[in-house]
Amino acid sequence: MTGVPASAANGSSQASSPKAGNAEPDAPGGAKPPRGAKLTAAAVNQASVWNVANLLTMLRLLLVPGFVALMLADGGYDPAWRSLAWAAFAIAMITDLFDGHLARTYNLVTDFGKIADPIADKAIMGAALICLSALGDLPWWVTIVILGRELGITLLRFLVIRYGVIPASRGGKLKTLTQGVAVGMYVLALTGWLATLRFWVMAVAVVLTVATGLDYVRQAIVLRRQGIAERKAASEESEA
Numbered sequence: 080m081t082g083v084p085a086s087a088a089n090g091s092s093q094a095s096s097p098k099a100g101n102a103e104p105d106a107p108g109g110a111k112p113p114r115g116a117k118l119t120a121a122a123v124n125q126a127s128v129w130n131v132a133n134l135l136t137m138l139r140l141l142l143v144p145g146f147v148a149l150m151l152a153d154g155g156y157d158p159a160w161r162s163l164a165w166a167a168f169a170i171a172m173i174t175d176l177f178d179g180h181l182a183r184t185y186n187l188v189t190d191f192g193k194i195a196d197p198i199a200d201k202a203i204m205g206a207a208l209i210c211l212s213a214l215g216d217l218p219w220w221v222t223i224v225i226l227g228r229e230l231g232i233t234l235l236r237f238l239v240i241r242y243g244v245i246p247a248s249r250g251g252k253l254k255t256l257t258q259g260v261a262v263g264m265y266v267l268a269l270t271g272w273l274a275t276l277r278f279w280v281m282a283v284a285v286v287l288t289v290a291t292g293l294d295y296v297r298q299a300i301v302l303r304r305q306g307i308a309e310r311k312a313a314s315e316e317s318e319a
Contacts, residue, residue, distance in 0.1 A: 132182035133192050135174040139199040142171045143206050150210040150266070158268040165266045171203040172259045201229055207262045216265055221285060225258065228292040239299045242306025250294060254287040 149164035179196060182188045205226055211217035236245055261284040264277035 128189055128191055130182075130185075130187040130189070132178040132185075132187045133189060133195070135178040135181070136192060136195045136199050139171045139174055139178075139203060140195065142167050143199075143202045146171070146203065147206050147210060150207075150214075155210070155214045156268070161266060161268045165263060168203065168207055168263055168266055171199075172263070175200055197233065201226075201233075204229070204258065204262065207266060211262070211265050217281075221281065224285060225288050228288050232292060232295050235295060235299050239303050239306075243302050245295060245298050245302060248291065248294065250287065250291045254284065254291045257284040257287055260284075 146164055146167040149160050149167060152160040155161075178192070182192055208217065208222040208225060212219045212222045239245065257280065261277060261281040264273070264280060269277060
């Protein structure tokens with residue numbers, strides 16, 4: 080006998096139970112959120128800098144100097160070194176398919192990932208194109224067209240972001256895939272009909288690069304006009 084009423088004892092045990100009450104998912108002290116609970120944006124950004132998606136992005140960034148070294152090793156024309164360079168390029172392109180998907184699916188989106196992911200994408204592709212042109216395997220105008228388009232569209236996105244976001248199109252995804260395949264084939268020391276095939280794959284990649292670039296410009300113009308019209312309408316309503 081303790082002299083404590085049963086109801087009070089039960090209330091005390093329930094209050095001390097972790098399942099009782101409304102504990103915050105990201106409460107201080109390292110408390111884990113309930114299973115199935117959705118993390119807040121603040122919790123995601125704070126806790127997941129070293130998540131698997133960001134680690135894959137970091138891996139791609141680290142692969143860039145390694146890829147360049149392998150491409151230029153022994154004059155840049157040794158098939159063995161070129162095969163190793165292709166392996167590094169392939170790993171970078173494959174991880175690019177997964178890091179963004181993992182980040183969105185498992186709430187692993189961070190400010191670091193938003194900045195580093197597009198940098199890693201353009202760094203590995205830019206390094207490959209510049210190396211190929213420097214070695215004489217790919218005309219410089221192809222490198223200029225592809226890199227110019229990528230940098231131009233990135234700048235365009237920043238210019239119109241106040242009006243909205245230009246969504247990724249199927250054509251853009253097909254362009255990225257075709258570019259990866261074409262550049263990968265050029266990285267390898269191919270001869271014969273495979274060398275002819277890679278020429279045509281690259282030709283398709285260049286056409287898609289230009290076509291999707293023009294489509295992004297069209298979308299940016301439409302988005303800007305819509306944004307200006309909506310702001311003007313909102314301003315007129317507030318003044319009325």
